[in-house]
Amino acid sequence: MDPTELQRHLTTALSLPRNHVTVGLSNLLSSNKQTQSLLIHRRLPDNGWSDLQIHRLLLVLGELDTSSGEVVAAVVGGVGSGSGSSGSTEGSRSSGSSGVGSTGSGAGNAYPGRWCGVGEREGRTYSTLILTNHYGLTHGIGRSGDVTESQPKALGSSALYRLTTHLVLDAVRRGAGLDGSKVAGFGVVLPLCTGMSVALVLAALRDGLPSSSSSSSSGQQGQRGTEQRRDVVLWSRIDQKSCYKAVLSAGLTCIVIPTTICNGSDEVTTDLDAMEQSLDKYRGRVLAVISTTSCFAPRVPDRVDEIAKLCAREENRGVAHVINHAYGLQCGTTCKLINRACVVGRVDAIICSTDKNFLVPVGGALVLSPSEDVINNVGKVYPGRASAAPIIDLFVTLLSMGLNGYRALLEERMRLVTLFKTKFEAVAAKYGERPLVCPRNTISFGITLDTLGGGSETSYFGSMLFTRCVSGTRVVPTGQTKMMGGKEFLGFGSSTEGYPHSYLTAACAIGLGEDEMEEFFRRLDKAFKDFFAKQKKKKERAEKEKKGEDAAAALTEEDTSTQEDALEGLSDKVADINV
Numbered sequence: 001m002d003p004t005e006l007q008r009h010l011t012t013a014l015s016l017p018r019n020h021v022t023v024g025l026s027n028l029l030s031s032n033k034q035t036q037s038l039l040i041h042r043r044l045p046d047n048g049w050s051d052l053q054i055h056r057l058l059l060v061l062g063e064l065d066t067s068s069g070e071v072v073a074a075v076v077g078g079v080g081s082g083s084g085s086s087g088s089t090e091g092s093r094s095s096g097s098s099g100v101g102s103t104g105s106g107a108g109n110a111y112p113g114r115w116c117g118v119g120e121r122e123g124r125t126y127s128t129l130i131l132t133n134h135y136g137l138t139h140g141i142g143r144s145g146d147v148t149e150s151q152p153k154a155l156g157s158s159a160l161y162r163l164t165t166h167l168v169l170d171a172v173r174r175g176a177g178l179d180g181s182k183v184a185g186f187g188v189v190l191p192l193c194t195g196m197s198v199a200l201v202l203a204a205l206r207d208g209l210p211s212s213s214s215s216s217s218s219g220q221q222g223q224r225g226t227e228q229r230r231d232v233v234l235w236s237r238i239d240q241k242s243c244y245k246a247v248l249s250a251g252l253t254c255i256v257i258p259t260t261i262c263n264g265s266d267e268v269t270t271d272l273d274a275m276e277q278s279l280d281k282y283r284g285r286v287l288a289v290i291s292t293t294s295c296f297a298p299r300v301p302d303r304v305d306e307i308a309k310l311c312a313r314e315e316n317r318g319v320a321h322v323i324n325h326a327y328g329l330q331c332g333t334t335c336k337l338i339n340r341a342c343v344v345g346r347v348d349a350i351i352c353s354t355d356k357n358f359l360v361p362v363g364g365a366l367v368l369s370p371s372e373d374v375i376n377n378v379g380k381v382y383p384g385r386a387s388a389a390p391i392i393d394l395f396v397t398l399l400s401m402g403l404n405g406y407r408a409l410l411e412e413r414m415r416l417v418t419l420f421k422t423k424f425e426a427v428a429a430k431y432g433e434r435p436l437v438c439p440r441n442t443i444s445f446g447i448t449l450d451t452l453g454g455g456s457e458t459s460y461f462g463s464m465l466f467t468r469c470v471s472g473t474r475v476v477p478t479g480q481t482k483m484m485g486g487k488e489f490l491g492f493g494s495s496t497e498g499y500p501h502s503y504l505t506a507a508c509a510i511g512l513g514e515d516e517m518e519e520f521f522r523r524l525d526k527a528f529k530d531f532f533a534k535q536k537k538k539k540e541r542a543e544k545e546k547k548g549e550d551a552a553a554a555l556t557e558e559d560t561s562t563q564e565d566a567l568e569g570l571s572d573k574v575a576d577i578n579v
Contacts, residue, residue, distance in 0.1 A: 003029060006097045013274055019207035031056065035258045042166035044174070048402035050201070057399075058392070062136035064156030065123065066115045110163050137392060140385035141191070148188060159387050164395040165189050169364055171358070171398060175406045176329040178368070182342040183350060187368045187374040188381065191390040194353045195242030197365035198290070201349045202233065202250040203376040230287035230318070236270050236302050238292045239495045241484060243324055248485050252287060256487065259299070260497045266436040268445075268496045270302045272310070279316055288320040288348070289512045292354075294328035296474055297438045297446035297505050301334050301496040308345025315410055320348040327356035329415055331442055332508040348374055354390065359409075359511050360397050364390035413510050416517060420508040421445055423521045430526045441506065446505040452531065454478060464527050470520060474505045 003025055010021045035057055038045065117123075123138035125131045132140065139154035141147060141161045148165075169187050173180040190197050199453065220455045233247045236257045247254035255278055260271040270291070279286060289303035289311055304323055305496040311321040323341070328334045329352055341347050347370060354364035369375050401409070428447035436446035452458045455477055462475030476493035478501065483489075490497040 002058075002338050003032075008088050012198070035060075039068065042163065043170045044167055044398060044401075044403040044406070048405045049399045051400070054396055054399050058135040058137075058396075061156035061160050064159065065136060065139055066117065066153045086146075108167055108471070110267055121150075126541050132451065134392065135390065137388045137420075139388075141388050141391055142379070142382070142386050144384050146374075146379045147190065147386045148379040151385075160388070160395060161189070161391055164391050164398070165392055167398045168354075168394060169359075169368075170351070171403070171406055172329060172366070172368070174403060175410065176357075177332055177335045177339075178329075178350075179339045179342065179348045182370045183347070184368050186372045187366055188375050189354070189391060189394065190365045190367060190378075191363060191387045192365055193242070193363060194324070194351055194365050195246045196249070197351050197367060197460055198243055198246035198322065198324060199249040200381055201322055201351060201367060201374075202247065202252060202288060202380055204374065204381040205250070205322070205348065206230065206250070208373065208377045228284050230285055231266075232282045232285045233287055234275065234282070234289045236275065236289075236291050237489075239293050239482075239489065239493050240295070243290060244484055245290070246340055247290070254485070255282065258491075260550050261298075261496060261499070265438065266298045266501070267300045267438045267440060268298045268499070269300050269440075270307065272303065272306055275307065276310060278318065279310060282316070286316075286319045288322050290322045290324060292324040292333045294324070294331070294443065295441065295509075296493070297441050297444040298436050298499070300438055300440040301337065302327070304347070305341040305344055310345070312345040314369065319346075320347060321346050323350045325350045327351045327443065327509065328352070329357040330410055332414075333440075333442060342370055349378075354394050357510065358394060358397055358401075358406075360390070360393040363387075364394055364450075409510050411443055413508065413512065415516060416512060417442060419514070420506075420517060423517075424506065426529070427521055427525050430525070430556050431532070432551040436501070443509060444507045446503045449475065449477075449502040449504050453535075457535075461504075461527065461531055464531060465524070468523050470523050472507060475502075476505070477502045539551050 007021055009019050010016045031053060034045070034049070034053065040558065044045070044357060135155045137154070137160060139151065139157050143149045143151050148161070165187060168189060169184055171183050178184040187453045190200065192200065193540055198364055231252055232255055233252050234255050234257055235243065235247060237259050244254055257275050257278055258271055259268045261268055289307055291304045291307050293301040293304060295301065308321055311319045312315060321340060324336065338347070338350060348366040351367045352368065354366060355362045356362050367375065367378055421435070422444055424447060428434055432451045433448045436448065438446065448479055449458050452461055458477040462473065465473050474493070478491070478499060480492045481488055482492035483492055491499050495500070508517070
């Protein structure tokens, strides 16, 4: 209702004092201006919105969908307004929709709704609790042909998706520091985990890139003129299963590029020579190179700028470059490295997790690209409609944070990094260990575990931490192996073969508080203390058992000697009697 008209009704029909009405309407106008500004500028507000403001906006967006009556019944009527069945929802809807269902042909019409849906999927929900949780935005995002496309039955859901995309792009540009003219020029939000998003991007690149003629590859003169399918992905090794399985899920062949240990540090990083050799070996078949910028120590971000240069070479024409930037938005140094990569070479897509970067539940990813065509292709490859739940979570969180709130989280993480490293090093030194020297990884930090004995003893230390309610740490003994997709990974966990140390890693990630950090180091200290105490007891028990065994053996030997003497004496007596 127009504010002027509402003011007239309040003062005339309800005889409320005009000055009281003016004060009340000023609140409404202020809230409306915030919403109007959000829709016009499509940028994060500087300061986060209140829960009430976000709640109001979601209700408005929900009413734009064809299930608007159900939204009003579920949210305004409350969870307890019905028995939980769809019938009770529609029954309460007639009283909460203020005559919306008056389109019926007669006064005796039993159906109260305005929309009559007879499709196989009409946004119906059985539980009013579920309907409330989703603000009635149950139609989903996009259409079967394109996840970014608007759908006529779900204007509210479509508006929510477009607005969320604009807000998250603004956050990574003005908050995380990615270049809006290149890296974050275009983007799409997917209701998928990071690994599945990698698979979707590879499928989009496969469909969007032309196949290569084998005549451009040396050593294949016998096949000149035949078309060769790009079915190979080069993957700089990082021991996280998701990315490797994503390549296989896309129906492609994954060639694992070995890494190298840097001289003068403990870092495991990109082997550019091995990458270049593989590009030559599989020339004409390589669809993409996947590099990684967020990883567990001692692995450090790939040299994505140098990889971008390799992909931009004339002889590597058609080779795409995909960066797995899963939780790297919280690291300013890595974001600058990606900015540089887009300037000096080729970058086709950057994939970021929403839960690790924006503190929302698992299930969403952001795909960025300097190319609008790449983003359009990703949207078209997505099969079916998408769930609105991850989009709602991200939308609500971004509005709650505001730009200042998001920047404050990033700044707090950077403040804690120095403290984290210092305290980690102190605990390690107390028990004869040292920190892993990996200066290019400013999120994940590690310490050696060489004094624990290796093998199962080292693994046991990890279980000790978990039973003390410490999660997120990784304990990696030397010499582990793992089979993935029929391939054996030697030294699994350290992203390289033959890493010389067993180690423990922990992350100083966005959202970690100082009190939680302090408690982690207290529990880590106690875990070390308890571990060595148990080892001492175990050693003492073993020594005691060994002494007991030695004593028993000595006693047995003495008894045997006595018995032999007795038998010898008896034999002498028998001999005397015989004589």
